[in-house]
Amino acid sequence: MASKTDRVTSLRAVRQLRRVRTFYALGALVWAASTAWTVWQFPGERQMWVSALLLTIFAGLLLAASLWLQGVQTARFTNSAHHAASQGRAHHT
Template sequence: MVPMKSERSQLKRAVRQLRRIRSFYAAATVLWAGSAALTSWQAAGSRQLTVCVALLAVFAALFVMASVALRRLGVTATAGRVQSRATTSTVPNAGGRAAA
């Protein structure tokens, strides 16, 4: 059964949002990993280190969940680009002969 047009547009929107938020979660994971490394070097065992590690774990889990959701939707990284290029050209064969 083919999804209706509105369902396809909702799916595309959801995929765009998931990709956008996944990149945000990846950036936050990198930021908190760096912060945790710096804090552990300066003040090992402190409350600040505990907070940094907790936030690192939260953003890493959110990143993994967003990645799993995208994988369940069956979306590849180049699906949107390949589909837009797969359309046929509207330029007719100017020479009148078969294309080589």
């Protein structure tokens, strides 16, 4: 059974992951615009490739944060469903 401290820690983790995901989404959006501009201004040059690399990094970080958040939320749902089911059995015995 999860303690109250575990639930609070889990809620904090979810909030923090949402903030991080938002930051990475904004970063990916900015770098996508920057990459589009750089491709138009400097096609095939170093600036374009650096911008594309940074876009790839932000997109990867966004993906990782999203997957991690999904895993935390799934674990919280599974634990709370299991906890509710075990409490229901305890009351019926």
